[in-house]
Amino acid sequence: xxxxxxxxxxxxxxxxxxxxxxxxxxxxxxxxxxxxxxxxxxxxxxxxxxxxxxxxxxxxxxxxxxxxxxxxxxxxxxxxxxxx
Amino acid sequence: xxxxxxxxxxxxxxxxxxxxxxxxxxxxxxxxxxxxxxxxxxxxxxxxxxxxxxxxxxxxxxxxxxxxxxxxxxxxxxxxxxxxxxxxxxxxxxxxxxxxxxxxxxxxxxxxxxxxxxxxxxxxxxxxxxxxxxxxxxxxxxxxxxxxxxxxxxxxxxxxxxxxxxxxxxxxxxxxxxxxxxxxxxxxxxxxxxxxxxxxxxxxxxxxxxxxxxxxxxxxxxxxxxxxxxxxxxxxxxxxxxxxxxxxxxxxxxxxxx
Ligand SMILES: Cc1ncc(C[n+]2csc(CCOP(=O)(O)OP(=O)(O)O)c2C)c(N)n1
Ligand code: SF4
Ligand code: SF4
Ligand code: SF4
Numbered sequence: 644x645x646x647x648x649x650x651x652x653x654x655x656x657x658x659x660x661x662x663x664x665x666x667x668x669x670x671x672x673x674x675x676x677x678x679x680x681x682x683x684x685x686x687x688x689x690x691x692x693x694x695x696x697x698x699x700x701x702x703x704x705x706x707x708x709x710x711x712x713x714x715x716x717x718x719x720x721x722x723x724x725x726x727x
Numbered sequence: 728x729x730x731x732x733x734x735x736x737x738x739x740x741x742x743x744x745x746x747x748x749x750x751x752x753x754x755x756x757x758x759x760x761x762x763x764x765x766x767x768x769x770x771x772x773x774x775x776x777x778x779x780x781x782x783x784x785x786x787x788x789x790x791x792x793x794x795x796x797x798x799x800x801x802x803x804x805x806x807x808x809x810x811x812x813x814x815x816x817x818x819x820x821x822x823x824x825x826x827x828x829x830x831x832x833x834x835x836x837x838x839x840x841x842x843x844x845x846x847x848x849x850x851x852x853x854x855x856x857x858x859x860x861x862x863x864x865x866x867x868x869x870x871x872x873x874x875x876x877x878x879x880x881x882x883x884x885x886x887x888x889x890x891x892x893x894x895x896x897x898x899x900x901x902x903x904x905x906x907x908x909x910x911x912x913x914x915x916x917x918x919x920x921x922x923x924x925x926x927x928x929x930x931x932x933x934x935x936x937x938x939x940x941x942x943x944x945x946x947x948x949x950x951x952x953x954x955x956x957x958x959x960x961x962x963x964x965x966x967x968x969x970x971x972x973x974x975x976x977x978x979x980x981x982x983x984x985x
Binding site for chain 2: 657664
């Protein structure tokens, strides 16, 4: 499985939950804490994100940044970067 | 923006477009305006048009759109965005010009400007955010309000005998020879956002080719005006807005009138 990671700008997030609804992996939930605006913000609650970017596409406040694991090169041990 | 260090083996696959400013948006939680702003700025970024794009902001919730878009933006009087955009595009034809309006702005007080801009085939992109109410002023009935829909000025639901029918202004504009590309999109799911982005890309490409008016309606939500949570509002949108305002292209160069 491709692994992803998201970071959420917690002071920008308004806790609208649209990212939570949009996530096919159910990776996201709301925090127990509140931010300075008084909202519970979105957080990763499971380490099963695939980096599909659905959450970032629906976020009205552009609070989400998404990273994805680079595709491993088959048959090679540890991944090496080869200059073009 | 402070980005965390990229963890070993991970690459960045999505980040907020650079042309969207760092200013936190004032919109209510879950409001579609923010998504449309982001998509628009993303396309402008990707097409390298930041320094030659001029937007025209409306009166409505998106009145402060210029705070969030790091491009030149002119504020227009209520309903007059497309007329202002006309003037800008005619004086500066090498700029990419768009107007951005809500349904109260574009389809109520600005109906005349809207129809005549499209009828003249002005070479601009008109973005129309249809959330079925006047969001900014507290959720009053708009021309686009659905029959039976409760608003602060139709507390028992919109009734035809008193308020007529939901105005399908996009269908109307597609009839005009001046419109080149007319489409109806949404911004409530990842798939819808991807399609909306394509429509914006296409519209700006057509504008660069001087093809005439491109018009994109975005059927959107107003969680506060509709008195729903954002997730409920998106479900309601699919169940109630889409049957009256079906998504898809109304007019394309390949199918000029369908
Ligand atoms: C000349 C004039 N008439 C009325 C108003 C009050 N007013 C402000 S915004 C608005 C309607 C906004 O609704 P819409 O265009 O649908 O945008 P939304 O807020 O829903 O995004 C109205 C009637 C005004 N500002 N100026
Ligand atoms: S990137 Fe995809 S899988 Fe990961 S949190 Fe966002 S929606 Fe869920
Ligand atoms: S969609 Fe954006 S604003 Fe809404 S809860 Fe998720 S991160 Fe926060
Ligand atoms: S009132 Fe409605 S349209 Fe305006 S910001 Fe709030 S949710 Fe969006």
